[in-house]
Amino acid sequence: MLTPDIAHFAWRSLEGARTRSLLMVLATSIGVAAVVVLTSLGEGARRYVRNEFESLGTNLIIILPGRAETVGGGAALASGRTAHDLTIEDAMALRRIRGIEHVAPLNLVEGEVSARGRRRDVPISGSSSEIQHIWGLSTASGKFLPPQDPRNAAPHCVLGSKVARELFGTESPLGQYVRLGDRRFRVIGVLAPKGEFVGVNMDDMVIIPVASAQVLFNLSSLLRVGVMTRSREDVPPVKAEIARLLRERHGGEDDVTILTEDAISSAFDRILVALTFALGGIAAVSMAVAGILIMNVMLIAVAQRTSEIGLLKALGASPRQIRFLFFAEAVLLSAVGGVLGSVVGQAGSFVIRRLFPAVPAFAPLWAVSGGLALAIATGVAFSVVPARRAAALDPALALARR
Amino acid sequence: MITLRDVSRTFVLGGESVHALRGVNLHIERGEYISIMGPSGSGKSTMLNILGLLDRPSSGTYELDGQDVTALTDEEQSRVRREKIGFVFQFFHLVPRLSAAENVELPLVLAGAHPGERREKVMRLLTEFGIAKRARHRPDQLSGGERQRVAIARAMIMEPAAILADEPTGNLDQHTGGEVIHLLEELNARGMTLVLITHDAVLGGRARRHIRTLDGRVEGG
Numbered sequence A: 001m002l003t004p005d006i007a008h009f010a011w012r013s014l015e016g017a018r019t020r021s022l023l024m025v026l027a028t029s030i031g032v033a034a035v036v037v038l039t040s041l042g043e044g045a046r047r048y049v050r051n052e053f054e055s056l057g058t059n060l061i062i063i064l065p066g067r068a069e070t071v072g073g074g075a076a077l078a079s080g081r082t083a084h085d086l087t088i089e090d091a092m093a094l095r096r097i098r099g100i101e102h103v104a105p106l107n108l109v110e111g112e113v114s115a116r117g118r119r120r121d122v123p124i125s126g127s128s129s130e131i132q133h134i135w136g137l138s139t140a141s142g143k144f145l146p147p148q149d150p151r152n153a154a155p156h157c158v159l160g161s162k163v164a165r166e167l168f169g170t171e172s173p174l175g176q177y178v179r180l181g182d183r184r185f186r187v188i189g190v191l192a193p194k195g196e197f198v199g200v201n202m203d204d205m206v207i208i209p210v211a212s213a214q215v216l217f218n219l220s221s222l223l224r225v226g227v228m229t230r231s232r233e234d235v236p237p238v239k240a241e242i243a244r245l246l247r248e249r250h251g252g253e254d255d256v257t258i259l260t261e262d263a264i265s266s267a268f269d270r271i272l273v274a275l276t277f278a279l280g281g282i283a284a285v286s287m288a289v290a291g292i293l294i295m296n297v298m299l300i301a302v303a304q305r306t307s308e309i310g311l312l313k314a315l316g317a318s319p320r321q322i323r324f325l326f327f328a329e330a331v332l333l334s335a336v337g338g339v340l341g342s343v344v345g346q347a348g349s350f351v352i353r354r355l356f357p358a359v360p361a362f363a364p365l366w367a368v369s370g371g372l373a374l375a376i377a378t379g380v381a382f383s384v385v386p387a388r389r390a391a392a393l394d395p396a397l398a399l400a401r402r
Numbered sequence B: 001m002i003t004l005r006d007v008s009r010t011f012v013l014g015g016e017s018v019h020a021l022r023g024v025n026l027h028i029e030r031g032e033y034i035s036i037m038g039p040s041g042s043g044k045s046t047m048l049n050i051l052g053l054l055d056r057p058s059s060g061t062y063e064l065d066g067q068d069v070t071a072l073t074d075e076e077q078s079r080v081r082r083e084k085i086g087f088v089f090q091f092f093h094l095v096p097r098l099s100a101a102e103n104v105e106l107p108l109v110l111a112g113a114h115p116g117e118r119r120e121k122v123m124r125l126l127t128e129f130g131i132a133k134r135a136r137h138r139p140d141q142l143s144g145g146e147r148q149r150v151a152i153a154r155a156m157i158m159e160p161a162a163i164l165a166d167e168p169t170g171n172l173d174q175h176t177g178g179e180v181i182h183l184l185e186e187l188n189a190r191g192m193t194l195v196l197i198t199h200d201a202v203l204g205g206r207a208r209r210h211i212r213t214l215d216g217r218v219e220g221g
Helices: A003-016 A018-055 A074-078 A088-094 A131-135 A161-168 A210-217 A232-249 A261-304 A306-314 A319-355 A365-382 A384-392 B044-051 B074-084 B100-111 B115-128 B144-156 B174-189 B201-205
Strands: A060-065 A100-115 A118-127 A139-142 A156-159 A177-180 A183-191 A206-209 A224-229 A256-260 B002-013 B016-028 B033-037 B059-064 B085-088 B162-166 B193-198 B209-214 B217-219
Touching: A003 A018, A003 A319, A018 A261, A018 A319, A018 A365, A060 A232, A088 A100, A088 A210, A088 A224, A088 A232, A100 A131, A100 A161, A100 A210, A118 A161, A118 A210, A131 A224, A156 A161, A156 A177, A161 A183, A177 A206, A183 A210, A206 A210, A224 A232, A232 A256, A256 A261, A261 A306, A261 A319, A261 A365, A261 A384, A306 A319, A306 B074, A319 A365, A319 A384, A319 B074, A365 A384, B002 B044, B016 B044, B016 B217, B033 B044, B033 B201, B044 B162, B044 B193, B074 B085, B074 B100, B085 B144, B100 B115, B100 B144, B115 B144, B144 B162, B144 B174, B162 B174, B174 B193, B193 B201
Parallel strands: A118 A206, A156 A183, B033 B193, B033 B209, B085 B162, B162 B193
Antiparallel strands: A060 A224, A060 A256, A100 A118, A100 A177, A100 A224, A139 A183, A156 A206, A177 A183, B002 B016, B002 B059, B209 B217
């Protein structure tokens, strides 16, 4: 039998049972659409997170004291105890490395700030003028920390927009004093509102020189050092050079952890790819349900078409041909259902993109092609039993007089 | 052309053996017109199924066109059935969703013939049988006589060695039935082997040779 004839014959018999065919197409297309929509959600979440990280700056390097075995974990951020502290001098030494644009030492402590009898618990950052570029901060009034030797514990500070408003109301805080611990700091600037950034609300922040923070809170080590390279290409060589330089300064010990935006975001990337696969897998379950429906309906079709199958056999159709005809029907149905389902699925992810513009919900190619392939495979797999049953029909019985 | 040697067919029904055919010997020459008659349950249908390769004998051999077909696999039997045997049934057995022409074409499609060749053969036969005008009609738009003509055209399309007609007039009125029989006899007159299975003595009497089945045995073979 010629292939176009098989397809044509199968198509005609599907046409002859319209409701049945439409039901099977529907079941398959729901399965494929589910795969496409759910994986596009997973992929959207992945791209969303990736974009967030890239907004941090792709040419950022973060140095933490302590050696972390795994990259990008919370352990590295928490562990501060090592043989050697990460010091302001370490940070200053990094300046010599080619390719580095900004270096900012950082301490971050939760503390109390007060002025005119008002008190607030806020995050207090000890840093230098260059943190402004790394965090992308701008001032609404006054100026940021001035560039100066970071070992100099100058008594001035910059306030976040919210903390400035809460302490001073509508009055300008510039030139006024706030109290941090047992010291007074003169307000030299107020930040423009920025909101949440890297998990900290910048509007709540009080920024003081790093040396002042170390004196105030009796710290010997930095929490971290932020480094910004001139370009993204500079990141790997600069990272290697930082590691070499700090090893030299720390008596030959590798006792710092150096994180790059790449490493952190690729860790998230792996997690979210796994999540997308899991979502695709869950959706694939609906395909199995569709498969069982297909099998059920095909078995009914075989029973209804007993005499036709008997006739085909009497006309010389071999068992193999009968099987092929039923397979062809299943493949046609699931292919039509699959194509329809991916169109519906793509429309679904388009709607999601429209409703949530921040989430770029595009179904990955592997999910669309995999969904289609799975639909056809399901159609074939679940038509094995009905096709066999049809091929095994006794033609004499099938043709028996009514 | 057709030789049955000591053919038996036994069914097991409800734990009991039923002997549908017992040691049947039969020889049919090429171009013969032979009727197989007998009451229902006499083994007539089993005989038809075995001659048409729709069933296998429990023992004995069946030789068709010089070839022992009992030893063939299912796939090989399908091929022999397609090429050498044409069936005509009491209930026509046309595929309802296909047109008359497509029904006639079906054996050629199964054989993998090319569309151009198929169309030509189909139209020639339909014209010859006087139903060319009905080629595009579906079975439910045809009269009983037309349906049976379509069925006969389908049986003839592969130019088989023999036509097995199972009560071909059983579902037709007398006049139409007569026309159908004339058509079959005309084909026989042109050399086609014709085996007519019927319980109708008058119809069966028209054949040149008569065989009676009774209780699984054959008389007159």
